[in-house]
Amino acid sequence: MRxxxxxxxxxxxxxxxxxxxxxxxxxxxxxxCAASLPRxxxxxxxGAFFRGDLATEDALARTVxxxxxxxxxxxxxxxxxxxxxxxxxxxxxxMAALGLGQEILAHPERREALLPAVERxxxxxxxxxxxxxxxxxxxxxxxxDLGSDHGHAYLGYSNLALSMLRLLExxxxxxxxxxxxxxxxxxxxxxxxxxxxxxxxxxxxxxxxGAVVGxxxxxxxxxxxxxxxxxxxxxxxxxxxxxxQATGLAYQRADAATGKPIGSPRGSGTAxxxxxxxxxxxxxSRELFESLRASLRASFLGFGGVREYAPGTSGSGDxxxxxxxxxxxxxASGFALAGARRHGDLALFTELYRTVDLFGVPVAxxxxxHFVSGGPIGNAILLAMLTAAKEGP
Amino acid sequence: MKKPWPRxxxxxxxxxxxxxxxxxxxLDALGLVESLxxxxxxxxxxxxxxxLVFYAARLLLFFVAPGAVLGALLFHRR
Numbered sequence: 001m002r003x004x005x006x007x008x009x010x011x012x013x014x015x016x017x018x019x020x021x022x023x024x025x026x027x028x029x030x031x032x033c034a035a036s037l038p039r040x041x042x043x044x045x046x047g048a049f050f051r052g053d054l055a056t057e058d059a060l061a062r063t064v065x066x067x068x069x070x071x072x073x074x075x076x077x078x079x080x081x082x083x084x085x086x087x088x089x090x091x092x093x094x095m096a097a098l099g100l101g102q103e104i105l106a107h108p109e110r111r112e113a114l115l116p117a118v119e120r121x122x123x124x125x126x127x128x129x130x131x132x133x134x135x136x137x138x139x140x141x142x143x144x145d146l147g148s149d150h151g152h153a154y155l156g157y158s159n160l161a162l163s164m165l166r167l168l169e170x171x172x173x174x175x176x177x178x179x180x181x182x183x184x185x186x187x188x189x190x191x192x193x194x195x196x197x198x199x200x201x202x203x204x205x206x207x208x209x210g211a212v213v214g215x216x217x218x219x220x221x222x223x224x225x226x227x228x229x230x231x232x233x234x235x236x237x238x239x240x241x242x243x244x245q246a247t248g249l250a251y252q253r254a255d256a257a258t259g260k261p262i263g264s265p266r267g268s269g270t271a272x273x274x275x276x277x278x279x280x281x282x283x284x285s286r287e288l289f290e291s292l293r294a295s296l297r298a299s300f301l302g303f304g305g306v307r308e309y310a311p312g313t314s315g316s317g318d319x320x321x322x323x324x325x326x327x328x329x330x331x332a333s334g335f336a337l338a339g340a341r342r343h344g345d346l347a348l349f350t351e352l353y354r355t356v357d358l359f360g361v362p363v364a365x366x367x368x369x370h371f372v373s374g375g376p377i378g379n380a381i382l383l384a385m386l387t388a389a390k391e392g393p
Numbered sequence: 394m395k396k397p398w399p400r401x402x403x404x405x406x407x408x409x410x411x412x413x414x415x416x417x418x419x420l421d422a423l424g425l426v427e428s429l430x431x432x433x434x435x436x437x438x439x440x441x442x443x444x445l446v447f448y449a450a451r452l453l454l455f456f457v458a459p460g461a462v463l464g465a466l467l468f469h470r471r
Binding site: 029030032033042077359373 | 417418420421424425426427430448451455456457459460461463464465467468
């Protein structure tokens with residue numbers, strides 16, 4: 001019997017008439033194609049995002065701007081915890097402001113179209129409903145409690161967005177509150193014996209303090225203020241206390257009173273710290289990125305991810321990591337896009353973006369484009385990560 | 394005798410393409426994330442199974458279908 005498809009070759013091999021041989025070849029073809037074709041089909045925009053192509057970035061920016069302009073409220077989230085819903089609402093507006101701000105800085109011609117959405121984010125970040133979770137925890141709204149010694153470290157997220165707006169528009173209607181929040185966070189950080197301020201009573205997270213530090217660094221850049229001594233002292237403390245000595249990864253939680261880390265170093269906290277610290281301390285950001293790349297990078301068939309736990313440690317997923325599948329954290333993988341872009345690792349950026357493309361499912365609507373599985377928060381985060389500023393010379 | 398093309402495999406692959414294209418926009422219209430983050434709503438009853446079918450089809454489309462189609466065409470006999 002002959003094979004019609006390649007009669008001159010396979011037809012001459014009678015062994016291939018056997019069902020088991022055909023099954024083996026079919027399986028080999030499936031494996032060979034799986035190893036080579038998906039990486040070609042998916043993630044084709046990675047290079048355009050990495051280069052900062054205006055059309056590619058702007059399509060996502062348009063959707064994010066439309067989302068925040070239309071209004072995102074706590075009703076959009078239902079994690080089962082009012083605190084987490086509130087945090088997600090805050091992060092949605094923070095990341096939207098940062099992503100849109102980065103887009104304006106990279107492509108000033110888009111300023112007129114996108115700046116109103118950044119202002120809208122700033123406005124929302126000061127609203128009572130966005131800050132209710134902090135008020136619930138501390139018994140006072142963070143913005144009304146700036147004179148106290150309460151940590152309210154989550155204000156670092158809002159202040160990063162306000163500092164970004166300040167960079168885009170030095171005199172804006174939120175300048176005063178940006179000054180006041182920055183002053184309060186600086187005072188609290190200077191008074192912190194171990195470089196940590198609490199997010200909630202008795203709870204301190206180095207990643208949240210990273211947002212505080214990033215917001216001060218960006219504020220300095222926007223206004224010309226100078227807190228470099230404080231930032232340097234903090235970086236020294238952070239390196240000594242909150243990075244795992246073996247892997248260099250950041251601990252997710254610590255005790256602000258004693259400076260002792262709690263639990264394991266984690267991928268999600270390290271990845272977001274790389275982004276936040278890029279606004280204040282590029283060297284520390286790069287060190288963390290190199291540690292993450294060395295210890296947590298996962299790759300399969302050209303698709304990339306970031307593990308939540310370093311080899312030798314293990315744990316489950318939580319609100320910070322998102323789902324952890326085969327050890328890979330959804331949050332850490334998404335946040336790591338910023339580090340890869342910031343620190344010039346096109347290969348990692350491309351692998352991570354292929355995974356985003358596969359599971360995020362990008363769709364186009366008119367001039368806009370977004371990821372189906374992102375929702376307003378996921379698309380805002382991805383815009384911020386995919387447009388993170390590259391390290392300067 | 395001329396045997397027909399490996400129709401089953403080709404139809405299967407075409408169905409995966411269709412589910413991938415239509416499913417993406419259907420899930421988008423349903424608001425996949427909003428549905429999943431608002432448990433108790435009726436939309437989740439539709440969105441969750443649709444999402445499972447969609448992602449299964451998407452994985453099959455990119456990781457299994459190309460090799461399966463190639464193998465079927467290779468062993469297509471006359």
